Each structure stands twice: as structure tokens, then as C-alpha cells.
Amino acid sequence: MSQSPGQPHDQAPGASEAKAGVDPIVPAAERADGAAEDDSEQLPGGESAELLGADGAFAAAIDGFAPREAQQRLAAAVESAIADGAALIGEAGTGVGKTFAYLVPALLCGKKVIVSTGTRHLQDQLFLKDLPRVRDVLGVPLHAALLKGRANYLCRHRLRHARGNPALRDPVLQSQLGTIDAWAAKTRSGDISEVAEIPESAMVWQYVTSNSDFCAEHERDELDDCFVHAARREAQEADLVVVNHHLFLADLAIKEEGYGEVLPSADALILDEAHQLPETAGNFFGERFTSRQLIELARDTIGEQLRDAADAVDLRFAAEGLENASRDLRLAFGVEPRRASWGEVEGDDKLQRALGKLLLAYDELLAQLEPNAARGKGLESCQRRAREQAALLGRFHDASETGTVYWFETYRTGYALSLTPLDVAAPFRKAMAGLPAAWVFTSATLSVGGEFAHFRARLGLPREAREVLLDSPFDYRHNALLYVPQEMPEPNSPGYTRAVLEAALPLIRAAGGRAFLLFTSHRALREAADWLLDRLDLPTFVQGDKPKRELLASFAESGNGVLLGTHSFWEGVDVRGEALQLVVIDKLPFASPGDPVLAARMQAMQRQNLSPFFHYQIPQAVIALKQGAGRLIRDVDDRGVLMLCDPRLISRGYGRVFIHSLPGMSRTRRADTVQRFFARLRQPAGDDPADRHPAIDASATASDVDAHPDQETER
Numbered sequence: 001m002s003q004s005p006g007q008p009h010d011q012a013p014g015a016s017e018a019k020a021g022v023d024p025i026v027p028a029a030e031r032a033d034g035a036a037e038d039d040s041e042q043l044p045g046g047e048s049a050e051l052l053g054a055d056g057a058f059a060a061a062i063d064g065f066a067p068r069e070a071q072q073r074l075a076a077a078v079e080s081a082i083a084d085g086a087a088l089i090g091e092a093g094t095g096v097g098k099t100f101a102y103l104v105p106a107l108l109c110g111k112k113v114i115v116s117t118g119t120r121h122l123q124d125q126l127f128l129k130d131l132p133r134v135r136d137v138l139g140v141p142l143h144a145a146l147l148k149g150r151a152n153y154l155c156r157h158r159l160r161h162a163r164g165n166p167a168l169r170d171p172v173l174q175s176q177l178g179t180i181d182a183w184a185a186k187t188r189s190g191d192i193s194e195v196a197e198i199p200e201s202a203m204v205w206q207y208v209t210s211n212s213d214f215c216a217e218h219e220r221d222e223l224d225d226c227f228v229h230a231a232r233r234e235a236q237e238a239d240l241v242v243v244n245h246h247l248f249l250a251d252l253a254i255k256e257e258g259y260g261e262v263l264p265s266a267d268a269l270i271l272d273e274a275h276q277l278p279e280t281a282g283n284f285f286g287e288r289f290t291s292r293q294l295i296e297l298a299r300d301t302i303g304e305q306l307r308d309a310a311d312a313v314d315l316r317f318a319a320e321g322l323e324n325a326s327r328d329l330r331l332a333f334g335v336e337p338r339r340a341s342w343g344e345v346e347g348d349d350k351l352q353r354a355l356g357k358l359l360l361a362y363d364e365l366l367a368q369l370e371p372n373a374a375r376g377k378g379l380e381s382c383q384r385r386a387r388e389q390a391a392l393l394g395r396f397h398d399a400s401e402t403g404t405v406y407w408f409e410t411y412r413t414g415y416a417l418s419l420t421p422l423d424v425a426a427p428f429r430k431a432m433a434g435l436p437a438a439w440v441f442t443s444a445t446l447s448v449g450g451e452f453a454h455f456r457a458r459l460g461l462p463r464e465a466r467e468v469l470l471d472s473p474f475d476y477r478h479n480a481l482l483y484v485p486q487e488m489p490e491p492n493s494p495g496y497t498r499a500v501l502e503a504a505l506p507l508i509r510a511a512g513g514r515a516f517l518l519f520t521s522h523r524a525l526r527e528a529a530d531w532l533l534d535r536l537d538l539p540t541f542v543q544g545d546k547p548k549r550e551l552l553a554s555f556a557e558s559g560n561g562v563l564l565g566t567h568s569f570w571e572g573v574d575v576r577g578e579a580l581q582l583v584v585i586d587k588l589p590f591a592s593p594g595d596p597v598l599a600a601r602m603q604a605m606q607r608q609n610l611s612p613f614f615h616y617q618i619p620q621a622v623i624a625l626k627q628g629a630g631r632l633i634r635d636v637d638d639r640g641v642l643m644l645c646d647p648r649l650i651s652r653g654y655g656r657v658f659i660h661s662l663p664g665m666s667r668t669r670r671a672d673t674v675q676r677f678f679a680r681l682r683q684p685a686g687d688d689p690a691d692r693h694p695a696i697d698a699s700a701t702a703s704d705v706d707a708h709p710d711q712e713t714e715r
């Protein structure tokens with residue numbers, strides 16, 4: 001049964017531990033300041049740990065709440081980091097209950113705290129479910145606020161403009177505008193997630209949500225009914241503010257979509273799902289020029305010209321010329337969407353000519369805006385935007401900055417040109433130094449082989465940052481089986497996906513569906529979907545057939561479904577209980593070396609005589625694999641098999657790093673052991689403990705899955 005919404009992460013283990021009779025506490029490995037300590041006997045001290053303990057307020061107030069030593073340890077570490085204004089890196093395996101572990105000290109500290117989560121969905125869940133629960137138990141009168149990026153708030157000023165916009169005459173858009181109008185009259189927050197009838201991806205929102213380009217032209221004294229300003233004001237006054245990484249990083253990098261003044265007031269910053277930060281930070285410490293921004297500028301200029309400078313027809317022609325030049329640039333990139341290094345553009349005459357023409361079109365537009373900008377605030381804003389866009393495009397024309405990756409991607413009708421820092425460590429470290437506060441980085445997947453060196457290096461974290469590494473309290477050895485099939489071909493051989501499917505199919509049947517098949521490429525996903533179509537008599541759900549949330553809900557509801565997905569299903573997916581008992585992963589998730597940013601980073605490492613494979617690709621892939629594998633066991637009662645098909649786990653020396661970074665499951669290379677595991681799961685539960693622990697099996701508990709130490713050490 002799907003459970004992500006609604007069930008607090010922190011309660012789950014307790015509720016079912018008593019039922020299953022499973023010891024909830026597996027001694028946690030913990031290190032402070034990098035030093036190994038054997039203090040598993042000693043419970044952590046501190047107010048937060050006590051409150052989360054056996055005699056604490058949570059056990060008293062929440063039915064089925066089970067104290068977990070790992071949770072108490074994390075809470076104690078967060079509490080002391082906040083008290084000392086220190087940095088802390090904390091990995092907490094699934095089921096530790098890290099949300100409560102950081103919320104308790106955050107609510108008790110009496111300081112201003114900002115909590116950032118990976119997505120808006122998690123942000124809402126934290127603010128609407130977890131936070132009120134902790135606040136109620138603690139009984140603290142805390143003022144909390146939820147703050148999202150501008151684009152999540154209705155702009156009444158733009159809504160007024162949208163009513164007369166000829167581009168919105170379409171009946172569907174008109175009906176959506178009617179819904180928004182009715183909601184606008186009664187909403188207090190202006191947060192568009194309140195409008196369940198209109199998806200957040202709907203085009204209409206682009207016309208009526210806040211956008212810094214418009215805010216810049218809006219008079220200060222008109223801000224009384226502005227939702228963005230109200231949310232920002234509330235965040236400034238609140239004790240605890242919940243944001244998401246996009247907004248957090250926009251603020252940190254002082255980007256326009258951020259708010260700037262919220263972060264500096266914080267005494268503590270808690271970053272959940274912190275494993276996402278290095279990648280996401282690359283986008284915010286860089287720059288992006290998109291055809292969409294250009295088209296918005298061209299169309300806004302025409303709108304403002306018609307309103308405030310009707311006689312300036314050359315201005316309209318210049319705006320139309322800009323849009324045409326942009327379309328020509330898109331055509332010059334070629335029909336097929338692609339993502340590549342800017343180096344390809346530099347050697348392509350056709351693209352260079354198209355880029356030159358686009359820069360000339362900006363010159364022409366700016367020349368026409370110059371005498372007209374003073375005729376209206378809208379035109380003035382268009383002039384500012386045109387200057388900024390032209391300057392950014394000029395940087396691509398020169399492409400001379402060192403330490404920066406220039407790259408582009410094209411879509412069906414548009415394109416984006418990006419400047420990404422080769423390394424976010426330096427700007428992130430600088431931004432951290434500019435915000436003297438406690439910094440807590442937490443996630444279920446930060447370490448590689450029990451070390452945080454990779455995460456530290458990617459964000460440039462200070463040497464004195466503390467560390468705490470806490471295992472999941474779940475009984476992986478008994479409840480989960482890691483299966484690496486024998487005799488798999490090399491992953492780059494032509495029949496590889498077929499071999500994965502042939503090995504997986506009998507196990508999918510043995511599990512009665514209840515399976516996730518996670519692929520590392522869309523090509524493999526399509527091949528698998530086609531191949532399984534005639535062979536599986538089970539409800540099958542394929543990524544792309546429906547929106548992700550709907551697909552997951554249908555999968556969980558079916559009870560015997562098979563779901564096929566790529567990267568977006570490797571993390572942030574929480575299916576608990578019997579609906580998911582088999583996770584099949586086709587290959588080790590190495591990022592494609594064809595990715596322009598990765599390729600540039602790899603070249604830079606080679607110049608420093610570092611092996612990009614060992615220093616970058618393996619650690620990245622380990623973290624990605626831990627995320628994918630983490631889909632299997634989500635609750636104390638969950639049982640299942642993780643099937644890792646990639647033979648490099650065994651044949652290459654580095655395979656050990658992957659295996660030893662995963663939770664300590666029983667391991668096997670025999671399909672009949674997996675069959676027996678599922679056969680026991682399907683038996684009605686009796687008194688035999690093996691019924692609850694289907695992996696207890698002489699052939700399975702031996703660590704017969706291990707990397708061969710003498711094999712070659714590089715791919």
C-alpha cells in the first residue's frame with residue numbers, strides 16, 4: 001500500500017515493531033569529529049534525546065511510537081551543533097526518523113531556524129504534517145512559516161493583466177482563469193498548490209504567478225495585497241521557516257527568484273535530502289539563458305508598445321525580429337533534441353551565424369527601446385531585461401571564462417544555454433562563510449563506503465564539520481535479500497537488457513508482481529516494456545504512461561503490480577507493505593560520460609592527475625544506487641529482494657564499494673534461494689520465526705556475493 005502522504009516517517013517503525021516482535025534497535029555506528037568511538041552502550045544525552053526516549057514526551061503522546069537509539073543520537077548531534085553554531089553531516093538510514101530528530105532540537109533551541117527539503121511536495125508534508133505533530137507534543141508556541149519560490153504564488157497584478165490577454169482566449173484557459181479568479185477572492189496564502197483542479201504544470205500559471213521581471217516594475221505602495229510579499233514578511237518574523245532547496249540555493253546564490261533577506265537572519269540551517277545539494281547548487285551558482293525568457297520578453301515588449309507607445313512600430317518589428325532570430329537559432333541546432341558541450345557550437349558555422357544574428361537582434365531591440373523606455377514602467381522593465389539577456393548571451397559568444405562549463409540543450413521547439421561552475425565547492429564554501437550559523441546536512445545517502453569524503457569535497461565543507469553515521473533500525477539481514485544473478489553478460493553488450501528481463505521474469509512471477517524494475521536508461525525502459533507486454537499477466541505500469549504520482553498510486557492499489565521506471569523513480573518514492581517486495585536494478589547507475597558537465601569535470605580532474613572514475617563517478621553512482629535500493633524496505637515489517645543485475649559488482653574490484661555501502665542484507669547468487677524466499681513470504685504466517693524471516697537460509701546468509709578482490713580495478 002502506498003503510503004508516502006499521510007504517514008509520518010517517524011512513527012512507522014514503532015507501530016509495527018511490537019506486532020512483528022522484531023528488536024527495533026540495531027546498534028548504530030557513530031563517529032564524532034571523524035573519530036571512531038565505541039559508545040553503543042551509552043545513550044546520548046541532551047533534552048531532545050530524552051524527549052525521544054522511552055520515558056519521553058513522544059512515547060507518551062504518540063500511540064505506537066518506539067524510541068530508537070539512532071534517532072536519539074541524531075537529535076543529540078543536531079542539538080549540540082545548533083548550540084555550538086557548528087556544521088554537522090548526518091546520515092540516517094531509512095527508519096531512523098530523521099525528521100523528528102532534527103525538528104525536536106530545532107523547535108527547542110529558541111533560535112531562528114530554516115529547514116530546507118528536496119521538493120515542494122516534501123516541504124508541504126513537513127510543514128503540514130510533521131511540524132504540527134512535533135509542535136503539539138512539545139507544546140511550544142512556535143511561529144512557523146512556509147516559503148516557496150515566487151512562481152508558486154499568485155500575482156494579483158498579473159491576474160488583472162491576464163484577463164485581457166489575447167493569448168489566453170482559448171476556452172480551456174478561460175475556464176481555468178475563471179477557477180483562479182474565484183480562488184483568488186478567498187485564498188489567504190496565494191499558494192497555487194491549493195488549486196487542486198489545475199495542475200501546477202498548467203500553462204495558465206505562467207501568466208498569473210509572480211515573476212521578478214514584473215515585480216521590478218510594480219510600485220512599492222501597491223504591495224499590500226501581494227502574496228509574495230506577505231509570505232516573505234511572515235518568513236522574516238517566524239521562528240522556523242520551511243523552504244525547499246531551489247529557493248534555499250537561489251537565496252544563497254543571490255538570484256532574482258530568491259528573496260535574499262530570509263537566510264541571513266537564520267541561526268541554524270537544516271538541509272534535509274542533502275545528497276541533492278551538490279547537483280542542484282550547480283544550477284544556481286551558474287547562469288541560464290532560455291528561449292522561453294526571450295519569447296516572454298519579445299511578447300511583453302509588443303504588449304507594452306501597443307499600450308504605451310502605439311506609434312513606435314519599429315519597436316514592435318524589433319521585438320518580432322528577436323523572436324524570429326531565436327527561432328532560427330533553434331533550427332540551426334538541428335531537429336533532434338540534444339544536450340551537448342558548447343564546443344560543438346564553436347565549430348559550427350551555421351550555429352555561429354545564427355547566434356551572431358540573435359545578438360544583432362538584441363542590439364536592434366535595445367536601440368528601439370532606448371527612446372521609448374521612459375514612456376511606461378513596462379517598457380522600462382523590458383529594456384532592463386533585454387540588457388541582461390543580451391549580456392548573458394554575449395558571454396556564450398565569447399565563451400572565455402575559466403572554471404565554467406558552457407553547454408546547451410535543445411527541446412522540441414526551444415533551447416537553453418547554460419553556464420555551470422566546474423566545481424561548486426568554492427562558491428558554496430564562500431556562501432557558507434557569509435552566513436555564520438549552524439549548518440546541518442542530513443540524508444539517508446551521504447556516505448560512500450562509510451565515509452563522507454566525497455560529500456565534503458563536493459560542497460567544500462569545512463574540515464571541522466562534525467559527522468554522525470547512523471544505520472537503519474530495520475532488520476535487513478533477516479528481512480531483505482540481495483541477489484546478484486550469475487552469468488550475466490557485460491552491461492554494454494547488445495543483449496544485456498534482454499538478459500536482465502529473462503533473469504527477472506521468473507522472480508517477478510514468484511513475487512506475484514509487487515515489483516519495481518528500475519533502469520538506467522530510457523532505451524532499456526522501452527525495450528523492457530515491449531518485451532514484458534506479452535509475457536506478464538500482471539498489472540504493469542510504465543513511466544510516462546501517466547503522471548508519476550498517479551502511476552505510483554495505481555501500482556500500490558493493484559497489490560500485484562509491476563512498475564517500470566528510470567531515474568525519477570529511484571528516489572522520493574515510498575511504497576510500504578506487501579505491494580513492493582522486489583526491486584530489480586539493471587545496471588550500476590554511472591552517470592553518462594557524454595553529459596557535458598560531467599565530461600568537463602572529468603577532464604578537469606584528469607588535469608589534476610586524479611582518476612575521475614574513482615574520485616567522482618564511483619562515489620556518485622554509489623549514492624544513486626543507495627537511493628534506488630532504498631525503495632525496497634520502507635518499514636519494519638517490509639520484506640523483499642533487491643536484484644542487482646550488473647555483473648561488475650562481482651567482476652570488478654570496485655564492486656565491493658557498492659555492496660558494502662548498502663544496508664547489511666543477506667546475499668545470494670542463486671535464483672532458487674530467491675524463489676524459496678518468496679515461497680515463504682506467500683505462506684500463511686505461523687509460529688516459526690522463519691515465517692517472519694524468510695531470508696534465514698543457510699545458502700543465503702553466507703556472504704557469497706562479494707567482489708573478487710583480484711579482478712581489474714577500473715571499468
Ligand code: SF4
Nearest residue numbers: 155210214215218226
Ligand atoms: S510585487 Fe507586484 S508584481 Fe510582484 S508578485 Fe507582488 S503583486 Fe505581483
